[in-house]
Amino acid sequence: MRRPEGQLRSAVRKGSMSVKPDRTAENGRRRFLALAGLGTGVTLATAAAWQWHRPQRPRSEPDGRYRSLTLAWPAPDTDLVMIVARERGFFANYSLDVTTKPVTTGNQAILALGQDSVVGAAAPALSWLPALYGGKPARLVAGLSAGTYRLLVRSRSGVAKLENLVGKTIAVADEDAADRRFFSVLLRRKGISPASVQWKAVQAGQIAEKIASGELDGVVAHDFFAWRLLSESNGGLNELAGSTTGHYAERINRVLGLDDSFLTDDPEGAIALALAFRDAGRWIEKHREEAATLLASHLPQMGEDIVAAMLAHEPKPLHLIGHWLRDQIAQYADELKLIELLPDSLNSGEFAHSVCRNVLHL
Numbered sequence: 259m260r261r262p263e264g265q266l267r268s269a270v271r272k273g274s275m276s277v278k279p280d281r282t283a284e285n286g287r288r289r290f291l292a293l294a295g296l297g298t299g300v301t302l303a304t305a306a307a308w309q310w311h312r313p314q315r316p317r318s319e320p321d322g323r324y325r326s327l328t329l330a331w332p333a334p335d336t337d338l339v340m341i342v343a344r345e346r347g348f349f350a351n352y353s354l355d356v357t358t359k360p361v362t363t364g365n366q367a368i369l370a371l372g373q374d375s376v377v378g379a380a381a382p383a384l385s386w387l388p389a390l391y392g393g394k395p396a397r398l399v400a401g402l403s404a405g406t407y408r409l410l411v412r413s414r415s416g417v418a419k420l421e422n423l424v425g426k427t428i429a430v431a432d433e434d435a436a437d438r439r440f441f442s443v444l445l446r447r448k449g450i451s452p453a454s455v456q457w458k459a460v461q462a463g464q465i466a467e468k469i470a471s472g473e474l475d476g477v478v479a480h481d482f483f484a485w486r487l488l489s490e491s492n493g494g495l496n497e498l499a500g501s502t503t504g505h506y507a508e509r510i511n512r513v514l515g516l517d518d519s520f521l522t523d524d525p526e527g528a529i530a531l532a533l534a535f536r537d538a539g540r541w542i543e544k545h546r547e548e549a550a551t552l553l554a555s556h557l558p559q560m561g562e563d564i565v566a567a568m569l570a571h572e573p574k575p576l577h578l579i580g581h582w583l584r585d586q587i588a589q590y591a592d593e594l595k596l597i598e599l600l601p602d603s604l605n606s607g608e609f610a611h612s613v614c615r616n617v618l619h620l
Contacts, residue, residue, distance in 0.1 A: 320530040326355040327527065329514075330370035330379040334358040336482060337380075338553050338569075339402050339512070343538035345552065351537065352530040363432050365389075368515070371396055377520040378531065382436035383513050383590045388599050390613045395518040397615035400532050401510030401583050402539070404573035405501035407440045408484040411476035412469055413496050420448050420499060426475040429460040429468065436511075437478040439597065444499060446596045470494060485568040486560060507573035510586050521615060528617040532579065539577035580616040587614055 334340045340358065343349050349356050359374070361367045364381030368389045371379040380402060390396065409428075411417040417426060423445065430438045442452035460468060460477075466487060468474045476498070477487065488495050501507065514535060516528055542549045550569050554562035578586065584607075591606035600609075 320352050320533060321526040322353055323526065324353045324355070325524070325527050325530065326357070327378070327531070328357045328359055328374070328376050330361055330367035330376045331358045332361050332364055332367055332380065334360055336553075336556050338542060338549060339535065339538055340380075341552060341556060342541055342549065343534055346538065346541055348534045348537045348541070352534045354530055354534055356531075363435055364512075365432075365434055368394060368396075371515065372517045372519070376517070377527075378514055378516045380512055380514055382511050383587060384436040384439040384594065386513055386515060387587070387591055387594055387609075387613070390515075391600055391604075391609070396515040396613075397518065397521060398513050398515045398583065398587060398613055399528060399579070399615050399617050400514045400535055401576060401578035401586070402512040402514055402535060404507060404509060404576045405440065405511030406481035406484065406572050407437055407478065407511075408480065408488065408500040408502070409441055409476060409478050409498045410484060410488055410491075410495045411498045412472070412474075413494055415475045417475060417498060420445060421450065423476075424450060424454045425456065427456040427458055427473070429465050429474045429477040430457050431460065431462050431465070431479060431483075433457060433459045437480055439594070439599070440501060441478050441499070442597045443593045452597060466490070481568055481572060482557060482560065482565075485564075485571070489564055489567070502572055508576075509589075510576050510578050510583065513583075513587075516615075516617075521617070525617065528615075532617050536577050536579070539575050543575040579618060583616075584610045584614045 331337065331340055344356065359367075359370055359376055361370060364379075364385035367379040367381045368385060370376050372395065379396070382405070383398075383401075386398060390398075411426075415426065417423060432438075438452075438457060445452050445455070458474065460474070462483060465474065465477050465479075469477065469487075469491075476495075477484075479487065488497060501509070501511070514531070516531070521528055546569065547566070550566040551562060553569070554560065554565040557565055560568075588606040588610035591600055591604065591609050594600040595602050595604070595606075
């Protein structure tokens with residue numbers, strides 16, 4: 259008999275789950291990730307179908323009641339999804355008054371969840387899953403956007419492929435950031451130990467100077483900071499690899515997680531949040547030029563032309579819920595096994611099912 263979802267999730271978080279993994283499926287998926295390097299585990303046709311999930315008649319409907327909610331959010335004033343949800347009235351459409359608790363990283367957002375009335379947090383999937391496995395009482399309810407990770411290297415560093423990174427010094431703004439985890443997975447697929455790269459924590463304001471002086475060989479970062487470094491380098495930086503093209507452009511990155519207590523006490527509020535972000539994502543997809551103008555008003559240091567160019571070189575808007583989200587979370591779990599942030603014995607599919615909640619189709 260299959261273990262009830264609640265018991266499974268509890269066991270997973272305590273690290274004591276004794277579910278017998280499906281070795282054939284797990285090993286097949288692991289070989290695919292480690293050797294093929296595609297990371298999606300699906301056909302292109304299926305991946306294309308993942309780009310947008312648009313439930314026409316959700317079984318769960320918002321109740322229209324006014325709510326004042328607080329979400330922990332990395333850099334909310336420059337995050338396009340949050341800006342659109344707030345300034346284009348999608349929160350108001352669902353009677354939501356959303357206050358953000360600004361943080362710097364996804365890890366900080368996850369830590370803030372459940373404290374000081376924070377009911378939800380936005381963070382990369384690569385940050386969420388180790389925290390959820392470790393017992394963070396939350397569920398993932400919606401994928402918000404694709405990733406914009408970029409590995410930038412000095413043009414004269416001699417780094418022409420990932421294999422050349424061995425022994426090089428690469429800056430990270432936060433040593434535990436999802437940026438580093440993403441590129442550690444790419445290295446592991448190439449048979450390269452991420453430890454063979456000299457990752458160096460450097461304050462964001464010092465990175466450009468240290469790269470120009472030769473003290474650093476490159477940097478891993480995400481937009482808008484990564485795009486600004488690249489566009490202002492005057493040819494001094496090249497983009498070696500990233501998540502903005504190929505199969506990773508069809509993968510969700512930023513995910514909304516909600517506190518377990520909030521989900522239990524106010525499931526209708528969770529529905530309202532999921533729908534507001536879904537509608538914001540749809541608006542971004544249909545209004546790319548207007549979205550660039552709106553975001554540029556929050557990034558005066560870049561200018562509208564640069565912001566428009568950045569968005570043109572980023573993945574299309576993504577918003578995933580339900581089994582679309584669970585499937586991609588399972589893939590991320592497999593990738594975190596490659597860099598030993600989740601145990602190899604963990605059944606990724608069951609783990610993903612235990613930490614995701616489809617609030618629109620209860």
